[in-house]
Amino acid sequence: MSQPYENVAVLGAGAWGTALAQVAAAAKRAVTLWAREAEVVDGVNQAQENPLFLPGVRLNPVIRATDELEEVASADLILAVPPAQHMRATLKALRPHLRTGTPIVLCAKGVERGTLALMTDVLQEELPDRTPAVLSGPGFAKDVARGLPTATTIASPDQELAQRIVATIGLPTFRPYVADDLVGAEIGGAVKNVIAIACGVAEGRKLGDGARAALITRGFAELTRLGLAMGGKAETLSGLCGLGDLVLTCASLTSRNTSLGAALGEGRKLADILAERRSVAEGMESAPAVAALAERHNVEMPISTAVDAIVAERISIDDAITQLLARPFKAEGV
Structure with a gap:
């Protein structure tokens, strides 16, 4: 059994970052959660709740929030959870405050x-x-913050680092599986968000469950084609971080x-939809880069x-649907 990291910092206190802090706390680690917003820092420290991004979920009192990057940098393991574009x-x-060798997990x-850079490319640079x-x-x-079963x-x-991360945050209800395919893991997570917007459009237009099934299936074909072209592995793309994430x-x-x-x-x-939201829809931000x-x-x-064309408002939804439905018939594996 790998030796776990005892002090975990989560860099970014959106909904997903807060949920991962909750996981690390449940695994009995000391947890520091870094947030930009004073309201989040106060809410976590005084009321055990993230009022902006995860309201209604009682947080483990072990989690301590801060807006000081120096406190994040002192951790044994850092989970980096800002929006991809940030x-x-x-x-x-964070760089001036980091100790030598502290591992960073890109979430x-x-x-x-x-730049069309994956998050691992950004880390390398x-x-x-x-x-x-x-x-x-x-x-x-x-679901994750409430302790409902999840696999990731x-x-x-x-692989030794991967196993130590598993030992640090793995729980009976939060089950990490290890892989060595960074490209497959990243492309799966990025493209599925773009396809999800398409499925949402079909829902909003009341196109039926068949349309959603077709979009998921053909979207998975797109995800797989790009992942393989960039050096990812088919088994990663058909696993949790590809097909699994796409379906959910x-x-x-x-x-x-x-x-x-x-x-x-x-x-x-x-513009009206975005004005009502605090959280980022990553698919909207990544769509131009995925298309590129x-x-x-x-x-x-x-x-x-x-x-990409819809969110950039270069085409109407009706025209986009018409163009997709007018595509030529072909063999499914193509």
Whole structure:
């Protein structure tokens, strides 16, 4: 059995970061949760609740919130959970405070816009001395924070590190499986959010369960094509952090991405939807980068490309649906 890390810091106090802090606390680790918002710091420390991002969930009193990066940097293990588009700035701000060798687990799902960098690429550029590790897989923050059964993936080329992370946060109800395929883990987590927006649009337009099943299945084909083209493994993409995460995210309006798509499908304006939300729908942010990666790797991804066009307001939803339905018939494996 690997030796667990005893002091865990969670960098980012959104819903998922707070849920992971709850997991680490349940595993009997000392937990520091870093938040930008004073309201979150006060809520966690004084009322054991994150009032902005995870209201209604009683948090373990072991969790201590802070807005000081120096306190995060003193931990034995850091779980980095900012939104994907803010990962670079967050790691850059953390860098002056870090001790040599402290492992960082990347827990955000997305592709950086502009650079088309995966989160492991961002880590390599900002903290090149760190061995990459990725936590990805199916799980809703409220379910995880309440201790409902969840399985996930810890991917790292250093399997000893992966096993230590499992020993640190693994629980009977939070079951991490180890893998060595960083690309597969990251592409699965990023693309499934884009496909979830498409499934939400179908829900909002009341296109039926068959349409959602088709989008999930053909979306999985897109996810797999891109993942393989970028060097990922088929078994990773068909596992928890690929197919598993895709099915969960696309099947429920609990997903921020699916609910965003549903609101768009109902005819609401994107600006109005976003104005009501605090949490980020990563699929909206990653869609342009995913579409660009598809073009770079010469991979056909019509659903992802349509989502990119919809959220960028380059095409109407009705026109996007018409174009997808007018695509030529072909063999399923193509």
